[in-house]
Amino acid sequence: MNTARSGRPVVAIVDAYSTASHLAPLFHAAGHDCLHVRSVAEPPPVFASSFRPEDFVDTVTHRGDVAETLAAIRPYAPVALLAGAEIGVELADVLSEALGVRSNGTALSAARRDKYRMMETVRSAGVPAVDQILAGDLDTLLDWYGDTDRTVVLKPVRSALNDGVSFCSTAAEVRTAFGDLVGADSALGVRNDAVLAQEYLVGAEYYVNTVSLDGRHRVCDLWKTQHLGVNGVRDLLGGSSLMASRGPEQDLLAEYAFSVLDALGIRNGPAHTELKLTPDGPRLVETGARVCGAMLPLLTRAALGESQLEWTVLAYTDPDAFEARRRTDYPLTRHAVCVNMIAPESGKLLDYPKLDELRALESFHDVLLKVRPGEELSRTVNDLTYPMLVHLVHEVEGVVTHDYMTARHLDGEGFYHVV
Structure with a gap:
């Protein structure tokens, strides 16, 4: 498919994997062509198999240089740019804001991916939120946990698919979960340098x-x-x-x-x-x-x-x-x-x-x-x-x-x- 010949408006999708792989055919039916943008050259295996290259006029790969990526996208003059999978959220914010199309902007972009910042941002806006701590060391985590057994949830700060989530009801379980998470890579290929711990919500x-x-x-x-x-x-x-x-x-x-x-x-x-x-x-x-x-x-x-x-x-x-x-x-x-x-x-x-x-x-x-x-x-x-x-x-x-x-x-x- 060639957008220059079709003359149809173009929508850019960043990381059109998993469920988002079904967006492009619907945009086609609405009279639009689609451009694919990869946020990383090698997407995590959990996502890669769902990609359908035949649905796109081209693929632009982001290699860390935003200006270079924008230069590759601009000839297609996209009328919209949105994130597909979770790993594309932050890049989609950067690109859509720079292109001047509808965007969520970059001011709160980190809070939409970092689960600790997400909760603190929600709390700061006056929305009731869970008690939590971001712990880079075990002592900080155990001080927050306290001396009385209770159920808490430990998870990576940046991940998806419930990867690395542990439910802990004792200090010993907290220690084990912390040791398993810190230094390991998440399902999205991100190294866990700290652990997010939250109270267990009943309901x-x-x-x-x-x-x-x-x-x-x-x-x-x-x-x-x-x-x-x-x-x-x-x-x-x-x-x-x-x-x-x-x-x-x-x-x-x-x-x-x-x-x-x-x-x-x-x-x-x-x-x-x-x-x-x-x-x-x-x-x-x-x-x-x-x-x-x-x-x-x-x-x-x-x-x-x-x-x-x-x-x-x-x-x-x-x-x-x-x-x-x-x-x-x-x-x-x-x-x-x-x-x-x-x-x-x-x-x-x-x-x-x-x-x-x-x-x-x-x-x-x-x-x-x-x-x-x-x-x-x-x-x-x-x-x-x-x-x-x-x-x-x-x-x-x-x-x-x-x-x-x-x-x-x-x-x-x-x-x-x-x-």
């Missing part, structure tokens, strides 16, 4: 997926998650259920999420916000200034007819249409659940003997295989090690709930043939 966890245009926000979809204590992990994601757009919980979550977006300067583009609803009200887990991951918007689209992906494209290509529809509630005409299957052991996967039983469920919509027969299966301990995601969709909520419970039951002895 159910939710996702609020939004798209913003000039500081005005749209809730595209809300999800309630379910977690299990399994494989040595206190809170391992087992599934997520699509919620109606309105209700006492939803209204509270949306209002809080909007205050977080405002505090972090997320004025344009998609955002994925994870919250817990505690006895004291909503509290932020983290926000990503990009589309929701794990292909969840594809399930949203199957249930609602459109998702955060479509709303993102609408905001950048037809702002008037976005604003005209922004306040409308989405109708929950079909219910949806994403089931995260959990592998109990590691080894070479020979087969999924009960996969046909999953496919036979009345609400079965799709299965996203992350590990195929013949490949190495890892014991599931984080977002990187789920063997598959099962998408369920049906008009009747009870059918989806029944099939969700059945899938959870099947995901046990005999589901994995491993040697």
Whole structure:
């Protein structure tokens, strides 16, 4: 594809990996070509396999020199530039601001990636936030933890996919988690020089997926998650259920999420916000200034007819249409659940003997295989090690709930043939 011949306006996407790999075809359908910008020459393996080069007129690779990257982008005269995956958020801020297109700017860019700064920025804006500390040494961390056992969460300052997250209930567990994290590389290839420790928030966890245009926000979809204590992990994601757009919980979550977006300067583009609803009200887990991951918007689209992906494209290509529809509630005409299957052991996967039983469920919509027969299966301990995601969709909520419970039951002895 050649933009000079097509004469179509161009949208630049920084790191169009994972779910963001589905943005370019939608921009094409809206009459735009797409330019890909790589924030690093060699993207992390977790992202690289999802890239679709045929969707782009060209790829520009950032090699550390912003002026050089801008010089390579400017001939395409992009009308918009946005982040795709998490690793592209900061570069997208720099480039979009320099190009003079819609941008979240660079003033709060670090707070949108650094989880410690994120929480402190939210707190400074008057939004209730979790108690935390950034510790580069063990003594500082243990002083914060105190003499009384309590549950806390340790995580890398910059990462994604729940990589490196540890739940600790004793000082000994805190010491071990600190030792495992400091000096190690995150899933995104970033060296952990310090550890972020936070109080453990009691309550159910939710996702609020939004798209913003000039500081005005749209809730595209809300999800309630379910977690299990399994494989040595206190809170391992087992599934997520699509919620109606309105209700006492939803209204509270949306209002809080909007205050977080405002505090972090997320004025344009998609955002994925994870919250817990505690006895004291909503509290932020983290926000990503990009589309929701794990292909969840594809399930949203199957249930609602459109998702955060479509709303993102609408905001950048037809702002008037976005604003005209922004306040409308989405109708929950079909219910949806994403089931995260959990592998109990590691080894070479020979087969999924009960996969046909999953496919036979009345609400079965799709299965996203992350590990195929013949490949190495890892014991599931984080977002990187789920063997598959099962998408369920049906008009009747009870059918989806029944099939969700059945899938959870099947995901046990005999589901994995491993040697």
